[in-house]
Amino acid sequence: MSIDKDLLDNLRLELRRGTLVLSVLSRMSTPKYGYALVQSLQELGVSIEPNTLYPLLRRLESQGLLASRWETDGAKPRKYYQRTSNGTEIYDALLEEWQQMVKAMTHITEEVSP
Amino acid sequence: MNENNNTNNQELTERYIYQVIRRLPKAQREDVAMELRELISDMADEKGSVEAALIALGDPAEFAKKYTGDSNFLIGPNYYATYLTVLKIALMCTAISVFVIVLLQTVFEGYSASEIADLSDGIQIGARAFSKSLGSMISSVIGVFGSVTLVFAIMERQKVDLDEVKEKEWTTADLAGKPTGERHAWTPDQLTSVPSKKALLPRSESIVDIVFSIVLAALFIFAPQIFGMIWINDDLVMEVSVFNLDKWNIILPFFLISLAIGLVDAILKLIIGRYNIKVMVSTIITALVQSLIAIITLKVLPIWNPDFGNELQQFFNDHPDEIVIDKFGTYFDSNGFSNIILGFIIVFTAIDIAVTVYKTMRYGSEAEKAK
Structure with a gap:
């Protein structure tokens, strides 16, 4: 039986959703603009489509985890995002959660015989 | 370039x-x-x-x-179940009352407007009335569907919290006018006992009560003349209403208040779904107020058509072959009629209260909270 591709895509999307928030927050201790973030994440092996990232940045801003400001000095206006102090607190807590999760998942999937 | x-x-x-x-x-x-x-x-x-x-x-x-983002739906999971229940009830009420009222009105108009020579004319009028009422029913059902959906869509957007209203326990702090706001943390002692089958108030029964109240209210408002006798005499429709339609504007509000109280009681029963103290209190209050209104309307208000007896006698005179009771008109005594109806109402109300109190005491109060 071949694998159900739609189902797999769907599950993969669910699995990735939380890690994207974590990936984005991890990069935001210094101000960054959207497309630079896409590229830096890409280089680090996390691929995120701009049409996912931009709405995500906006959502994180509305949740108070990021703050933004428009930089209009350069050739074109750019919107820079940066973590707020609240965002940093949340990021640290999430990171700890993530590390525990990785440990547990590694344990479950590799070391414990089913 | x-x-x-x-x-x-x-x-x-x-x-x-x-x-x-x-x-x-x-x-x-x-x-x-x-x-x-x-x-x-x-x-x-x-x-x-x-x-x-x-x-x-x-x-x-x-x-x-x-x-x-997540506002990609009209009505989300928080409201969906409530939405379906409300929709079901609203659609049933609309469909039944609109169908019945339009059907009866069209039949009356049809009979008064045209000469009825034989059976086929009657069938034609009936068929026309049926299609017209079916049409009205469909369009009003669509309208109600839209309105209910709109209300819920607005609640969804405004994030009206139904559960908070339902679950917040009343405390004395409410008296001070300060809403406590905080929701009590859930603890296992909030688990009420699984109601025994005999303590359950079937949803279907409450829904029938709700639909019945609304349909009856619609009939009282829009077509009170159907409560009575209707016959055809020499191509003319004869109607004898049992109610005093000349005084209808005084009588109608009493009927409506009584039905509205019954409606509130039925909605409460639908939400709670089992016998308990709240349901018992509501049943008793409803029964007492409805009985009081029944006494007022039947004994004080000029509810009956004073000519009902005479007009009905006319019918029997016109149809000598159908005479069942000779000189019915002289026998018809509106006061006695009121007493009989009142008697029935009081007996049924007493039975209803007795059953509710018994079931509440027997099954409803068995440890609301597990100890």
Whole structure:
């Protein structure tokens, strides 16, 4: 039986959703603009489509985890995002959660015989 | 050439942005437009052309959906179950009352307006009335469907919290006019006992009560003349209403208040779903108030058509072959009639109260909270 591709895509999307928030927050201790973030994440092996990232940045801003400001000095206006102090607190807590999760998942999937 | 290309690129960019932002709330549009201008230009620099950038971004409608996020549904899971129940009840009430009222009214009008020579005329009028009432029923059902959906869609957008209203325990702090606001943390002693089967109030029964109250109210408001006798005499429709329609504007409010109280009681029973103290209190209050209203309407108000007896006698005179009771008119005694009805109402009310109190005491109060 071949694998159900739609189902797999769907599950993969669910699995990735939380890690994207974590990936984005991890990069935001210094101000960054959207497309630079896409590229830096890409280089680090996390691929995120701009049409996912931009709405995500906006959502994180509305949740108070990021703050933004428009930089209009350069050739074109750019919107820079940066973590707020609240965002940093949340990021640290999430990171700890993530590390525990990785440990547990590694344990479950590799070391414990089913 | 280069300049041409630039304006073309700008045009493409603006078209794309427009297709995204027109799907967004007004307040976000300007900022998102600026953000997208920046993004498209960055991507075009990397990918070589605006066109390639737009292809990578994909369908603007999909993009806009990601911006609007989770408000992509009309009625979310929080409200869906309640929405379905309310919708079911509202649609049933509308369908039944509109169908019955329009059917009866059209039949009356049809009989009064045309000469009825034989059976086929009658069938024709009946068929016309049926199709008309079916049409009215469908259009009003669609209207009600739309209104109910609209109300719930607005509640969804405003995040009206139904559960909070339902679950918040009343405390004395409410008396001070200060809403406590905080929700009590859930603890296992809030678990009420699983009601025994005999303590359950079937949902279907409460729904029938609700539909019945609303349909009856609609009939009292729009077609009170149907409560009575109707016959055809020499191509004329004869109606004898049992109610005093001349005084209807005084009588109607009493009926409606009584039905409204019954409706509130039925809705409470639907929500609670089992016998308990609240249901018992509501049943007793409803029964007492409805009995009081029945006494007022039957004994004080001029509820009956004073000519009912005489007009009915007319019917028997016109149809000598159908005479069952000779001189019915002289026998018809509205006071006695009122007493009989009142007697029935009081007996049934007493039985209802007795059953409710018994079931509440027997099954309803068995440890609301597990100890």
